[in-house]
Amino acid sequence: MSKTAPDRGSPPGTPRWVKVLVIIFIALILLFVILHLMGLGFGGHSLGGHTLLIEHGVQQL
Amino acid sequence: MTLTPGLRKFVLSAHVTFAVSWLGAVAGFLALAVFGLTSRDAQMMRAAYVAMEVITRFIIVPLSFAPLLTGPVLSLGTPWGLFRHYWILAKLVITILSTVILLVHMQPISHLSHAAAEASLTSADLELQIQMVAASAAAVLALVAATVLAVYKPRGMTPYGWRKQYEERTVSPEP
Numbered sequence: 001m002s003k004t005a006p007d008r009g010s011p012p013g014t015p016r017w018v019k020v021l022v023i024i025f026i027a028l029i030l031l032f033v034i035l036h037l038m039g040l041g042f043g044g045h046s047l048g049g050h051t052l053l054i055e056h057g058v059q060q061l
Numbered sequence: 062m063t064l065t066p067g068l069r070k071f072v073l074s075a076h077v078t079f080a081v082s083w084l085g086a087v088a089g090f091l092a093l094a095v096f097g098l099t100s101r102d103a104q105m106m107r108a109a110y111v112a113m114e115v116i117t118r119f120i121i122v123p124l125s126f127a128p129l130l131t132g133p134v135l136s137l138g139t140p141w142g143l144f145r146h147y148w149i150l151a152k153l154v155i156t157i158l159s160t161v162i163l164l165v166h167m168q169p170i171s172h173l174s175h176a177a178a179e180a181s182l183t184s185a186d187l188e189l190q191i192q193m194v195a196a197s198a199a200a201v202l203a204l205v206a207a208t209v210l211a212v213y214k215p216r217g218m219t220p221y222g223w224r225k226q227y228e229e230r231t232v233s234p235e236p
Contacts, residue, residue, distance in 0.1 A: 011224070015217035018147045028199075 064138035072135045079127035080211070084204040086120045091197035097177075098190045107177040113193070114174035117167065125160040132156065145222025148210045155207045159200055166196055 064072065090113055097109040132153065136143045144150060169189050176182045182190075218226070 011220040012218060015147060015215065017215050018151070018217055021151060 062138060063140075064135075069135070069139060072131055072138070076128060076131035076135050079124055079131060080204070080208065083121065083124035083128065084201065084208065086116060086124055087197055087200045087204060090116055090121060091194065091201055094190070094193040094197050097173075098194055103180075107180060107182075110173045110177035110182075114170050117163075117170050121163065122167075125156075125163055128156055129160060142222060142225070144219060145225060146214075147217040147219060148213075148215050150219060152207045152210050155203050155210075159203050162196065163200070166193075169193070 093109045093113045093116070097106050097113070100106040100109065133143055135141075136149050141149060143153065169192065173182070173186060173189055173193065176186055
């Protein structure tokens with residue numbers, strides 16, 4: 001159990017590790033958006049388009 | 062509602078089992094995704110993508126929902142609470158986000174599996190294959206982070222938790 005036990009006054013501030021976690025989370029969201037805008041995948045799934053078969057995908061055909 | 066000690070241990074055992082099994086299953090998925098992306102053996106590569114869908118549908122998805130049930134039951138049934146401590150809140154957010162992202166990836170996983178089963182993976186699928194590796198690697202990191210949070214329980218009480226603790230002490234002061 002946390003030993004943080006304030007009795008009165010204002011609530012304790014946000015711990016540093018929470019701020020770090022939030023910054024990492026925001027950075028990952030930004031990375032996702034940037035990659036998506038650049039068309040480098042992560043949701044930009046296109047099932048049509050290219051028809052070339054991957055080499056190792058046709059070896060056994 | 063407070064859980065009895067026996068019930069608390071039972072739910073805790075279930076929660077740990079589900080959470081760690083989820084991590085292990087996603088690690089297995091990552092291994093298959095890397096293998097599928099790098100393998101030069103067409104049959105093995107196709108088998109990997111078929112196996113990935115089976116693992117996802119029958120193991121990973123059920124295991125992702127189980128901690129969402131046992132976690133809140135465990136935290137609400139003990140003095141920890143669900144919104145009182147940042148580490149519990151962080152775990153909840155990680156679990157919910159991981160489950161949502163997993164469900165979003167169900168369609169591409171299914172597509173890859175069917176394409177591999179029909180031996181018709183195209184160069185357009187390469188993007189999806191890379192995406193599977195990146196997404197599962199990120200999921201492993203997120204689930205490891207959740208496990209570390211559960212073990213270390215870093216200090217930090219939310220304003221809500223602080224207020225509730227203050228109210229409880231005011232209502233029933235210690236003798």
